[in-house]
Amino acid sequence: MKIFSAAQIYKADKLTIKNQQISSEALMERAATGLFQWLHERLRGTSVKIHLFCGIGNNGGDGIALARHLHEHGYNVHVHVVNYSEKRSKDFLINLERLKDRKIWPDFLSEKSTLPKIHESDIVIDAIFGIGLNREPEGWVAHLIKHINSSGAFTLSVDVPSGLYSDRVPENLEAVVESNYVLTIQAPKLSFFLPQTGIFVNQWEIVDIGLDPQYLEETETDYQFITKSDIVPLYIPREKFAHKGSFGHSVIMGGSYGKIGAVVLSTKASLNIGSGLVTAYIPECGYGVLQTAVPEAMVVTDDGDDHVKKIKIPFEPTVIGLGMGLGTETGTVHAISEFLEKNKTPLVIDADGINILAKQPGLLKKLPPQTILTPHEGELKRLLGTWKDDFDKLKKTMAFSKEHDCIVVVKGAHTIVIYNGKGYINSTGNPGIATAGSGDVLTGTLTGLLSQGYPALHAAIFGVFIHGLAGDIEASQKGYEAVTASSIINNIGNAFMALFSTKQEEEAPSGD
Numbered sequence: 409m410k411i412f413s414a415a416q417i418y419k420a421d422k423l424t425i426k427n428q429q430i431s432s433e434a435l436m437e438r439a440a441t442g443l444f445q446w447l448h449e450r451l452r453g454t455s456v457k458i459h460l461f462c463g464i465g466n467n468g469g470d471g472i473a474l475a476r477h478l479h480e481h482g483y484n485v486h487v488h489v490v491n492y493s494e495k496r497s498k499d500f501l502i503n504l505e506r507l508k509d510r511k512i513w514p515d516f517l518s519e520k521s522t523l524p525k526i527h528e529s530d531i532v533i534d535a536i537f538g539i540g541l542n543r544e545p546e547g548w549v550a551h552l553i554k555h556i557n558s559s560g561a562f563t564l565s566v567d568v569p570s571g572l573y574s575d576r577v578p579e580n581l582e583a584v585v586e587s588n589y590v591l592t593i594q595a596p597k598l599s600f601f602l603p604q605t606g607i608f609v610n611q612w613e614i615v616d617i618g619l620d621p622q623y624l625e626e627t628e629t630d631y632q633f634i635t636k637s638d639i640v641p642l643y644i645p646r647e648k649f650a651h652k653g654s655f656g657h658s659v660i661m662g663g664s665y666g667k668i669g670a671v672v673l674s675t676k677a678s679l680n681i682g683s684g685l686v687t688a689y690i691p692e693c694g695y696g697v698l699q700t701a702v703p704e705a706m707v708v709t710d711d712g713d714d715h716v717k718k719i720k721i722p723f724e725p726t727v728i729g730l731g732m733g734l735g736t737e738t739g740t741v742h743a744i745s746e747f748l749e750k751n752k753t754p755l756v757i758d759a760d761g762i763n764i765l766a767k768q769p770g771l772l773k774k775l776p777p778q779t780i781l782t783p784h785e786g787e788l789k790r791l792l793g794t795w796k797d798d799f800d801k802l803k804k805t806m807a808f809s810k811e812h813d814c815i816v817v818v819k820g821a822h823t824i825v826i827y828n829g830k831g832y833i834n835s836t837g838n839p840g841i842a843t844a845g846s847g848d849v850l851t852g853t854l855t856g857l858l859s860q861g862y863p864a865l866h867a868a869i870f871g872v873f874i875h876g877l878a879g880d881i882e883a884s885q886k887g888y889e890a891v892t893a894s895s896i897i898n899n900i901g902n903a904f905m906a907l908f909s910t911k912q913e914e915e916a917p918s919g920d
């Protein structure tokens with residue numbers, strides 16, 4: 409699902425008006441009808457008090473038009489026009505007139521107004537600012553927004569939470585509506601998915617207003633929200649006459665005394681996602697553990713007893729996943745550096761593997777093309793230096809990924825795969841998968857996909873999705889707290905099944 413910028417949405421708007429020969433006001437009516445239907449299906453005519461806070465632009469116009477529909481169906485509406493500017497939009501004014509024609513008189517709020525009382529059991533429709541927000545709300549509007557937030561009432565935002573930009577972090581985080589639900593017009597906005605701004609969006613859903621399909625189809629976006637329908641086509645079906653050699657040979661390289669479990673998890677994940685053969689490359693001390701914990705895997709031990717110190721792989725692997733539990737002993741750093749200097753095998757690099765790259769950035773030049781890096785926040789900082797905010801972080805990661813031709817998996821509540829100037833935002837996963845060893849499972853998953861011949865970018869996007877989905881399946885049965893890295897591995901198969909299950913409900917274009 410594409411994530412369009414505000415400029416692209418405005419362009420789609422214009423083209424739709426031209427190509428479908430409809431007025432902008434008719435387009436607003438489509439939005440209002442969609443909003444109304446959503447509310448009406450849920451409220452079914454209840455007498456709850458509905459406060460509509462409407463700005464004076466088109467977001468406000470959507471709100472005013474919605475108020476008319478609600479009124480016509482007997483709802484108890486209270487319309488407040490947030491009069492933050494003299495520049496009222498044409499379609500806002502048309503809808504205001506229509507409202508007045510029906511004898512609904514909004515109250516007009518300005519700097520001097522007393523704020524309306526909002527009871528906890530009321531409903532607030534927030535249509536103050538939409539994607540046209542281009543500066544911080546004035547003091548009194550910020551005060552009104554704080555008033556809405558502190559009311560405790562269920563708040564439904566039209567298009568975006570008012571005060572939230574689609575592509576940057578607001579300066580005053582108190583002047584942003586904390587939405588319970590956002591009904592977003594046509595497509596979700598980038599700010600919904602980043603931690604600093606996504607906190608204002610509890611849940612969201614799309615209202616489809618039928619913007620020009622050709623434009624939406626043909627226009628490239630910097631970001632995409634990856635859902636099941638994007639993932640299924642990436643799957644490579646297994647052929648009947650395939651054998652284990654057809655699915656490659658993964659090497660999982662890592663481990664040190666006390667951290668052999670990391671390799672166990674990666675190795676198991678690589679097997680579970682379908683790697684043909686998996687060899688764990690570990691220091692001597694892990695030999696018994698690996699052979700016992702993962703009988704399906706082969707083991708090659710390093711000369712080092714409790715950490716890796718001289719890498720010799722006696723065969724040609726398809727792919728190597730490295731770094732999990734590796735440690736940063738001087739001998740290990742030396743061994744990995746020496747190995748990376750010469751290596752030509754495709755790589756997935758995690759944890760201490762990334763830390764070593766950060767210490768010796770010269771090694772980045774030696775990585776095979778499209779190496780996948782899976783840093784957590786701290787590791788990413790070591791690679792990139794600091795960033796100003798979440799948007800800057802993505803910009804810097806894109807530049808880094810371009811410079812070194814690597815795929816960066818930025819892990820988070822919505823993990824984002826960055827490559828070639830584009831970001832692929834994952835839709836699966838939950839707070840339960842933020843657990844010890846979860847990253848090791850992810851690295852093993854991506855390694856196992858590369859081993860089977862998935863192109864690197866597909867492996868990253870597909871693997872991140874399956875990993876999150878496996879965690880979602882586990883959490884749906886046991887709750888967030890009980891999700892462990894091992895239970896994510898055990899659900900990889902179920903995640904595949906869910907991907908292809910025809911029993912599942914049709915995918916709804918929404919998220920939380």
Ligand SMILES: NC(=O)C1=CN([C@@H]2O[C@H](COP(=O)(O)OP(=O)(O)OC[C@H]3O[C@@H](n4cnc5c(N)ncnc54)[C@H](O)[C@@H]3O)[C@@H](O)[C@H]2O)[C@H](O)CC1
Pocket residue numbers: 417418420421435436439463464465466467468469470492493497536537538539540541542543544545546566567568593594617619
């Ligand atoms: N194609 C679509 O997606 C459609 C979207 N609709 C809705 O229209 C809004 C966008 O409307 P727009 O009039 O462009 O902007 P806003 O209503 O968000 O803002 C109004 C106006 O206010 C000015 N402004 C910006 N920031 C401030 C500020 N801090 N203080 C005061 N004034 C400010 C600025 O000039 C803005 O233009 C979209 O979100 C949808 O809800 C259509 O209804 C249907 C088609």
Ligand SMILES: [K+]
Pocket residue numbers: 467534535536537538565566567568569570
């Ligand atoms: K809004």
